[in-house]
Structure formats: C-alpha cells, structure tokens
Amino acid sequence: MSVAVQSAPGHTSVLTDFNFIIPTKEKPYFYTISAPPEGKLSTNVASESHKVNVTDLRSLPEEERARFTIDTAGFQIVKHESAEKDFVDEEAITTKYYKETEDRLCREKTGAKRIYIFDHTIRRAPHTAAPGPAVRGPVQRAHVDQTPKAGAARVFYHLPEEAERLSKGRVQIINVWRPLKPVVDAPLAYGDYGSIDPEKDVIATDLIYPHRTGETYSVKYNPAQRWYYLRDQTPGEVVFLKCYESEVVPGRALLTPHSAFLDPTAPAGAPNRESIEIRALVFYKE
Secondary structure (H helix, E strand, O other): OOEEEEEEOOEEEEEEEEEEEOOOOOOOEEEOOOOOOOOOOOEOOOEEEEEEEEEEHHHOOHHHHOOOOOOOOOEEEEEOOOOOOOOOOHHHHHHHHHHHHHHHHHHHHHOOOEEEEEEEEEEOOOOOOOOEOOEOOOOOOOEEOOOHHHHHHHHHHHOOOOHHHHOOOOEEEEEEEEEOOOOOOOOEEEEOHHHOOOOOOEEEEEEEOOOOEEEEEEEOOOOOOOEEEOOOOOOOEEEEEEEEEOOOOOOOOOOOOEEEOOOOOOOOOOOOOOEEEEEEEEEOOO
16 A cells, blocks of 8 residues: 655655565576576565655755756656657667667767667556566566676677777666656656665676576665655656766766556556666767
8 A cells, every 4th residue: 555645845755665675695586588497486586565755756846856867866857759659660769769869868968979779678568467578567676777797798798899998988877768658557766876875775686588697786675765756757758767887986876776666646547657768888988
C-alpha cells in the first residue's frame, strides 16, 4: 500500500514500496537467458520491500529543481520533443532517433566531443507481467545499470580499436529515458547521489549474457536515501541517468540508482507505462 503525502512545506511526495536487495555471502547474479545452465537458478537475488518517500519534482521551486544535474545528483530532466512518435520501426529508431539523441540531447546538453549509442530498450509490458528476457516491463527493483568495472569494459567491448585512447579521457555512460506517452502507471524514480553511500549502498551483481558477463549494482536500503520522480512525465520530458563516470572528482555524482514504482494516485485501469531507454557512451576527448 502507498499514499500521497507532504514531505516538506510545498513538496509533494508519494509513500510507496521499493524493492531492495537482501545481501548474501554469494555474489548476486542474473542470467539474461530464459534457460540458465543446469543446476542454476535464473537469479540468486532476494529482495525486501521498504517504504520510501518519492518526491515529485514538479512540486519543487524551479531554482531547486535546477540543482539536479547529472554531475550533482546523477540525474537531470531535459525538455526535448522528438521527431519520432511511434517507436515501432527498429530501423528508424537506430538511425534517426539515435542520431537525434546523439546531437540534440547528449552532445548539446553535456558538451561531450563524441557519443556512441550502444543499446536501447523499449518497455511496453504491464508492471504485473513476470519479468524475463522476452518481457520488457518496468523494473521494480532499485539498481544501477553499470559498475565502474563494467562501465570501463564497455568502451573496449564496443570500440576495441579506439578504446585505449578514448579511455585516457573522461568517459561516462548516460541512459536517456523517454516516455512514449504520458506516464500514469509505474513511473521511474531516481536516487539523489548526494544521499547515496557509494561504498555501502550498492552491491556488484553479475549480469550473465550467453557470451560474456557484465556487472550491475543492486541497491541496499538506506533510510538516508532521497528519491525523486516527475509526476505525469510526458514524451517531451527526458531523464538523463548517469550510470558510469570515469573521472572521480569530489562532489561529482558517479552513478544513479533508479527503479519503477507503483503510484497510489494512479487510477484503476491506467494504461501501461511505455518508454524507450537509450544507453550511450559519452566521451569528452576525441
């Protein structure tokens, strides 16, 4: 059960249930394939639910909202209307929409010299669907898409001939998350990096593909964490989520925990949340 509450004078938040990892002695893992090797479960991750206040960014004064950037908080809201509307033509997505995201979003908003988009995920399944490799619904589990180890490895995996040179400069992985229609059901929440303990709040978790093993972070519960979302987010409102940062500087956000959650104010029978998430390597030197 979850309810809408006042978190601070003038700030509206939602008290809802979030799923966090239960730490174990064995390293957590997920298999991306539907049939893992004999004797192995698809995952050994066990979760526990905790009540979390998620503050609606729309309820904050504009000057307060402006302080949330990918370098200060790990996330940032960017207004941008895409020329693509339907997101059903894969070729149009990987050519026109990729190009638009590179130029009009990542490069323009970050000042980066080079962008390489390596992946995207479209989610249209209901939040009640059982998760699996072929079922793309909202992920109702606090997580970060990359660990520092995995983020650095992505450069060598996708750009092997240039990786050594590119890795000498600043590198980020930024997820560009856009709703395909206004979000009513299962909005996306993101944790303010300033409230995260990057040593204690995250646990490296293997993501096992058929031919390689990546690594993500599962997130542990910490009552000090501060979570935010954008109520009724529209397709013209994009979220940047920083998933990797190679240049460690005091005060700079290195990662962004995020999770879908159930909005208690959503009407019964609300349409499924639909979204596209672009994952981009961002380089600040050629």
